[in-house]
Amino acid sequence: MAIVEVRDLKKYFGKVRAVDGVDLTVQDGEFLVLLGPSGSGKTTLMRMIAGLEQPTAGQIFIDRHVVNDLPPRARKIAMVFQSYALYPHKTAFANIAFPLKAQGLRWEEIRERVEWAAKLLGIAHLLDRRPRELSGGERQRVALARAIVREPSVFLLDEPLSNLDAKLRHAARDELKRFQRNIGTTTIYVTHDQIEAMGLGDRIAIMNEGKVRQIGTPYEVYHEPADTFVATFVGTPPMNLIARAERLIGFRPESFLPKEIYNAHEDLVSFSFHVRRVEHLGSDRLLYGQLAGKDDSPVIAKLPLTVSIPIQEGRSYEFAVRCGDLKFFSRESGWRTEPEF
């Protein structure tokens, strides 16, 4: 159990600023997700916390101690890698036992703890198999068992679900979250998958170009994005942004609905929406089109199944957004600004 904190952390590879001044505090027992597109610096940030990468500048604290100069083995961290990085020539048992052997524990104690971890993850019957004889999901559990077996203060997970197929990923996500709640270890989780991030994170730190753009709960980053990057990165389809004078006005596709479904007394802003194409996705309908007027930036509306108003391609409709669902951003900086009517 530990608080992880980084202060003004930087990592430059030559001219490339992989991590460019990050401040971040992960609370004791918290599940923090680092979310960002590839190349945003999230993995480099995690590798610096792990001690696999030396920061160019800044400080890393684990449990209130500066760990910059400590090797990974002295940081009481455990890491699960994207490829799981199991030792291919060792059995599952020997893989899980490896960190304990490195600590120099007695054989009986090693066996006891490996069996405890294996039981916790439901892989006790697989212990004498080698990684190549295990399925993707089983490998992932072995990797998790190897991480928890020495009861680390901090868990670092680098896209551990990305190698699983879509069906398995769903179940594994739920399992991982329950598992982390049970053991209550501070966890930092790197992913580029926003659904994973929203589903798993107590808080999400959204990164782009080496900087943290926003830290907040899944609700906050979705409903109160700090800038246009967060607004368009989180949510599928992304937030619509239309230019009006010095600002950008943003609204979520699911907040953009036919005017007739709102109550008459609601504060609405209405637009004439020209629908170019309709996609039927089962639970939703996606409407692609533009707003009438000079601005022809693309706008997407997402109608839930409950809105059964017929929509035809190539026609215009009156659509509206609740005033409270409009977000305003500075056109110059992309940062959020105060609403103004």
Add this chain to the structure above:
Amino acid sequence: MVEAAREIPRARYRYLLDRERLLGPLLISPAIGYIVLLIGLPLLLAIYLSFTNAISGQLSAQFVGLKNFQTILADPLFFQALKNTFIFTSISMLIVLILAKILALALLKSFPGRPIVRFLILLPWVAPISLTTLSWDWVLGASNATLSTVNWTLRAVGILGPQDWIWWTSYTTPAMAAIILIHVWRMLPFATIILLAGLTSIPQEIQDAAVVDGAGFWRRFFEIILPLMLPIVAVAVLFGIIFTATDMTVVYILTRGGPYNSTHVLASLAWQRGIFGGQLGQGAAIAIFLFPLLLIVAFFMLRLARRTEVT
């Protein structure tokens, strides 16, 4: 329809090379021809000669059964050469492996000028061995001790007096050491490159995982890196053994087997007996002697390589 029907026969010939059953044998045949003509036939000829009393310059030869083998097995020089081959091969392979491993680990880390260093390291391997052995001859003064750069260096630092000239290759132990040294120098690049390839094939995440799991350098080396490299190390050792055990260039140019035949290896002895001595049959018998031994080594090494393969 008529057009199309006429097209078909021509198409059959046009796509002849797309058939794997035809293209495969066609592409492998030059290699098979090369092996049969330049390796297979000479090998069979050598086996045949080892059972005859053939001498050079004479076309007729009589079958003498195992007599050549009886002769060489009664010859102490043969056992000297066999022992030397064994010492020469095992010691130089051991040194090569250790040095190559260190060099490969050093070259794995990126540092300024690494491409140039990697290129320079290959030089002993690409330079013709007869030329480089002549350079070593000069360094060690095998032909003329007054030219030896080693002697001149020792004089410069005052260890040797003005009239002292050490003929390094005139003493049995330094001569063998010199041969091993040159051979190590020559084999090192090849072994380094193979081990480097083996090292780089270990995924970075596995090495990172071992670091995070708390393993220090030696534990990582012996428990992770070495086992994962074993298949490729086995192949490198096999090649090294075969190259070393069958090589005679260094021995022949530097010492010609001397002093007192103390540095003769089987290959150089076979050459001396068969070509210089004219006893083709005996020379062939000496050369052939290694063949079953190397075959056994190859069998076990390849089996080890296959067994330790994990992915």
